[in-house]
Amino acid sequence: MPVVLALLYVLCHGVVVAFWPGPAGEGSFVFLTAAPVLAALACLWRARRDRAALGWRATALALLLWAGGMAVNMADAIGAGRADLTPRVSLLLYVIYGVPLVFILARARRERWTISTIDGLMAALLGVLFFVHTLSFADRINVDDTAMANMRRMFDIQNLCIAAFACVRWLAGDVPERRSFFRALALYALLYLGVAYYINHFTAEQSFGAYNDLLIDVPFLLLAVLALRQAPAPGGVLHPRLSRLVQAGGPMILPLLLLVVGALVVDHARPLALAGFVVATLGFSLRSTLLQIDLLEAQARLDQLARQDGLTGVANRRQFDAALTSEWNRARRSGTEVGLLLVDIDHFKAFNDQHGHPAGDRCLQAVAAVLQATANRAADTVARYGGEEFAVIVPGTSVEGVLALAERLRVAVQALQLPEGRVSISVGVGFAHPPVMATAEQLLAHADAGLYAAKRGGRNQVAALPSGPMGFSFAR
Incomplete structure (x- = not known):
């Protein structure tokens, strides 16, 4: 049934494009905004029934940010926005759409809230740095012929990183619920990568309201279908040691990205770049210290359990x-x-x-x-x-x-x-x-x-x- 509804959604979108094009594609904008919203609702529904609830909620937040960017685009297209502000707001929402996704991809499981807070701060600063760097290209579009190409390349890199990290986490998953979540996220991210690349590089000259808009619906509808289906993720799992390697190396994603993006913006936003370097170094050091404390406490508990009778509390x-x-x-x-x-x-x-x-x-x-x-x-x-x-x-x-x-x-x-x-x-x-x-x-x-x-x-x-x-x- 979810598949049938998704097909009907695309069909209705096509009918609107054909019979209600409008000068600014208002009808198509409604479907383009509603698709990620429906996918977000499906993710929230799944979060109430799944052990990987945090991942589904983070994905829902990302989709709502993307839908906000499309809604701002619609306001700009119909003349309801401000020419000096609306494009920047839309760009900001499209950029920080990746922040919740990178956060959940970098997160190891069962971490204390303080470690999650550190990761959240690093992910937020990463979004700010990425936005500043992308905005530097957007501001030069009218005077630099390569600015638009560079901005598209930055979004390609963002989408590629999300898709690659999601695939690795899917293949390394050892808990069925988390494996199903990362499978859904990986399939969505791969399809979104392909659709975004095609739209940005081959149809960029076309305005919204064309049949190409139907392609934009597909990744979100696929994610909605996968969220509503609770079947276990098929396929084998990586060797346990490789799986543990991915789990241990995941937290390095955020500080490494912060260092890379910080280096990119150092010429035009030196204070922010310095903040990225400091937060990446201190954040990773602090989370490693907290994680080490957790590991030592867990080891102490295991040592006690190895010596203690579980029922009576005396020595075993x-x-x-x-x-x-x-x-x-x-x-x-x-x-x-x-x-x-x-x-x-x-x-x-x-x-x-x-x-x-x-x-x-x-x-x-x-x-x-x-x-x-x-x-x-x-x-x-x-x-x-x-x-x-x-x-x-x-x-x-x-x-x-x-x-x-x-x-x-x-x-x-x-x-x-x-x-x-x-x-x-x-x-x-x-x-x-x-x-x-x-x-x-x-x-x-x-x-x-x-x-x-x-x-x-x-x-x-x-x-x-x-x-x-x-x-x-x-x-x-």
Whole structure:
């Protein structure tokens, strides 16, 4: 249906051109202004339903700017504008039409608002510099035969850059919604590039109101159709490393363009050119610093997640293994003691089956919090060993101290009041002067044997098995 409506739009435009030409092409101007407006509305509609909403909104803004330029052209054609101002306003709108597009093409995904603000400022200054440079040609059209050709070339470069960057972002897209957006933008930009080149270079002597105007509708109607269709973008994706390279290199677009355009205007707008150089340098440096901060914070979060159990917040099994090895090696070097407690929640499976998994998760979290609060020395490590089992590493403490801590853990958990009732734990104790045992795995085996003995003895108790010359036996 959108395709049929687009064809009907072009047909109606052709009928108006044929039967209502007018001295200034007023009827054609209406269609030329309405086409980008309709495309902008389609983009805004898509933005409400798409994860690439910012891209669609930026594109809608660009289209509305272009429509404003055409509306000013219409006012000038019918004599409603000012000869000294209207052409400049129209030129400004056509130039800054590219600003939102360059902004979204240079933007990496998921950036903080401060970085987006910096990019927005650089894009806005780029538009101003480009306008000043293009205006320098427009002001010399009547006295310089090459001025018009140079102005057309500047618009060709603008359109070519937008089309090229859009194609690269499309090919490098790895998120379906963003890939679909950049595909739509790339197809639109390529078609707009071709149409604008033909209109500017081969029909420039013709006024508006001719059949050539129908070509101008086509890119906007194509974009509207693509925005209204929510099919995923077809085709393969670049190698992941190349895709990441494009994502990382995208933010360089704005400062590089600022430097290039600043160099072009340095002869006739030196202060603006200097501003472009400064903003390009400081803007890119500042956004890189902010991005580095974000990366460091993200790395810290990932490091924490790699060491922390996601449900209970205590150390996970990987961190437990590393901590046990570290404490064991330290104890061997210094000749000090190291204790290990294995804790199991009694009858947890029955509790989970009776009250449900959410209640089971809350039970695990509550028990972990009690263990963490009770074994609160900086040197102690509380970890989730697996399932309903926890482990507590207790370095630099005597046998009596380890056993006393195990008993405090048992009493604290028994006193814990859950909405579903009370729970208890069984604790197995392992203890050693490292020279007596060859490896940390032996200490873990002794603690596991103690836990098994506690369960076999009736649960809700602390137990440790004899361990040769350094052994002991304890149960309660």
